[in-house]
Each structure stands twice: as structure tokens, then as C-alpha cells.
Amino acid sequence: MKSMVLTGIRQMKMIEVPDPKIVHDTDVLIKMQRVGVCGSDIHYYTTGKIGSQVVEYPFPVGHEGSGIVMEIGKKVKSVKIGDEIAIEPAMPCWNCDQCNVGRPHTCRNLRFLGCPGQADGCLSEYIVMPETSCFKLEKGMNLDDGALSEPLAIGVYAVKQSIPMQDAAIGILGFGPIGMSVLLPAMAQGAKTVFITDKIAGRLDKARSMGVTYACNPYEEDIVSKVAELEPNMLDVVFECCGKQEAFENAIDILKPGGKLMMIGIPEFDFWQVSADKGRRKEITFTNVRRQNHALEPTLEMMKNKVFDARQMMTHRFKFEQTKEAFDLVDHYADGVMKAMIEF
Numbered sequence: 001m002k003s004m005v006l007t008g009i010r011q012m013k014m015i016e017v018p019d020p021k022i023v024h025d026t027d028v029l030i031k032m033q034r035v036g037v038c039g040s041d042i043h044y045y046t047t048g049k050i051g052s053q054v055v056e057y058p059f060p061v062g063h064e065g066s067g068i069v070m071e072i073g074k075k076v077k078s079v080k081i082g083d084e085i086a087i088e089p090a091m092p093c094w095n096c097d098q099c100n101v102g103r104p105h106t107c108r109n110l111r112f113l114g115c116p117g118q119a120d121g122c123l124s125e126y127i128v129m130p131e132t133s134c135f136k137l138e139k140g141m142n143l144d145d146g147a148l149s150e151p152l153a154i155g156v157y158a159v160k161q162s163i164p165m166q167d168a169a170i171g172i173l174g175f176g177p178i179g180m181s182v183l184l185p186a187m188a189q190g191a192k193t194v195f196i197t198d199k200i201a202g203r204l205d206k207a208r209s210m211g212v213t214y215a216c217n218p219y220e221e222d223i224v225s226k227v228a229e230l231e232p233n234m235l236d237v238v239f240e241c242c243g244k245q246e247a248f249e250n251a252i253d254i255l256k257p258g259g260k261l262m263m264i265g266i267p268e269f270d271f272w273q274v275s276a277d278k279g280r281r282k283e284i285t286f287t288n289v290r291r292q293n294h295a296l297e298p299t300l301e302m303m304k305n306k307v308f309d310a311r312q313m314m315t316h317r318f319k320f321e322q323t324k325e326a327f328d329l330v331d332h333y334a335d336g337v338m339k340a341m342i343e344f
Helices: 039-047 143-162 177-189 201-209 223-230 245-254 276-282 296-304 320-331
Strands: 002-008 011-016 027-036 064-072 084-087 126-130 134-136 169-173 193-197 214-216 235-240 255-263 285-288 314-319 339-343
Touching (some): 002 320, 011 320, 027 143, 039 320, 064 126, 084 143, 143 177, 143 235, 143 255, 143 296, 169 177, 177 193, 193 245, 201 214, 223 245, 235 245, 245 255, 255 276, 320 339
Parallel strands (some): 169 193, 169 235, 235 255, 314 339
Antiparallel strands (some): 027 126, 027 339, 084 134
């Protein structure tokens, strides 16, 4: 089969690799149909690493996927041959201390699609996944929805942990796919006041079209002053979705005392710089969001019930052979890209 692999910094090529085989009775063989290009894929593409996770070339990335079930192990019951499915990229062991307390996303033995040292990504014609990572797409849903459900589940998980009530005042700093993945469930839950920042004008226009309270470029406007003007008590929750030190500092300044800072963005540096004085005096809660936990099924349910329009996130489509073009587009934030989708 064909597989698209990273071969160096900003280098990628298609190679032939052996077809994957079902090994365990709970395995599912999937013919890939869609793969969304994620910001973490771009980190591997442009720097060869995320923190301590370093790529060894050649390596196939990709973890936002959907496909068609081609073969199943004899103990598989939740999906059948021919089903269109969303793919949960996490493959926990289900036996460690983390799994046993309901935290499979921080499993001690976790394997995750497209994560160096854990599992190859899904930018291949076929992959094999455990049944627990396969979720049938219900009537009215399509393969795009399946791939989009993975980043959306991160937003659903972050919102579930943080927004205290309806009518909450929130900020989303960085309005890429993860920022939108936060906004959609937050608005569905009843967030009353929403402030958005991003450096890309087209993304700010999109946020405004979705009915946010205020959207601005933080390098051109003083977001702290604007929040204070429109929401004098400041914000209940801020979602840092871009991994930038400046956004982190803005977040602390626009939170009210007792507020929560949800840290979702992936920084390219090793340490945040935190104002001990501001954090202490405001008694801010700092929460790192690690992917998602038990949120994919609720996300698929919300998508099925049209709680929000997830498909508006997708802006560009590429054929499998054009994967490098897709990565370059996302890398350079070109042509108003929000989410690029690879089609097989």
C-alpha cells in the first residue's frame, strides 16, 4: 500500500509499505478516506519534534481520520464490514493506574496515531486499529464529520472541564481549528460573552460571522483594555489555543479573580513564564488540556444532532498525492486556511 511519510524538515514523500494485517481478535482493518491536517502534524513537519517526542525518519504522521471498515477480528461487535467510522487516535492499555481511574488519555502505555515512539500515523491507504478506537458514523453524518470529530472533541473536553455556567464570559486566544473547536461547544453551552484574538484577518472575520462579542488582532489592539471596557468584571475562563507566551500573559490579565486558564496550544518552547504575583493574587487555576478524555462519543452525538455546524471549519481539500501541498498551505497560514482535509 501507499503511505505518505516525513523524510526530513519540511520534506515528505509517498512510499510503498506492507499492508497492515489484523493480529488481535479485537482489531479492525480500515481503508482510510479522510485525514485532517492538525497543528501538531505541522510541528513535526517543520521542527521534527514536539517537546520530547522526536521524529525518526521516515515517519507517517496524521491522527484526525475517518474510513471504511474492511475486515474485523472475530470478537469485534461495535462495527461491521462496510461501516463508515470516525477514528479515535488514542489506544490506551486499559490496565494501568491512569486507565483505572478514568484517565485513558494519560495512559502510562498509551499508543497514539502519528506520535513518534508510539504509533505510525494514518496517512496511509490502510490502517489497523483496536475496536475501542472505532466509532460508527450515524445516519446524516459523513466522512468529513468523522475526521473533524477528533479536534472538536478536544474543544468539547476543554469546555466541559471549565465553563462554570450558562452566560459565562470567555476568551479564546488563537482562532485556528482548536479555537473554533472550543467556540462551537462553548456557544452551544450558552457562553454569553466571547472574546477572540488571532493575528490572521480572515480568521477574525470568521469569528465575527459566528456572533462573538469582539474579535481582534492582539498585535494591533489592546485586548486587555477592550475586555475591561466591555466586560468590567473580566472573564470566567480563557482558552489559550496558540501556544504563545504573549497570549498566556494576556490570558492572566483578562481573567477575573478565581478564573480558569485552559492551556491547549502547543508551544515551541520548553517553559512558560508566569507572573507569580498576578496568578497568586487572582487565585487563577491553570489547567493543561491533554487532547481529550471520553469526549469523542459526546462530540459525535452533538454533530449528529446538529448542535453546531462543524463542517464550517473545513476550508480546503487535497488528494492524498497532494498531502505536501496541504501541509505547506497550513504551515504558511495561506489562502485563508482553517482546516485542510486530505481525501483518499
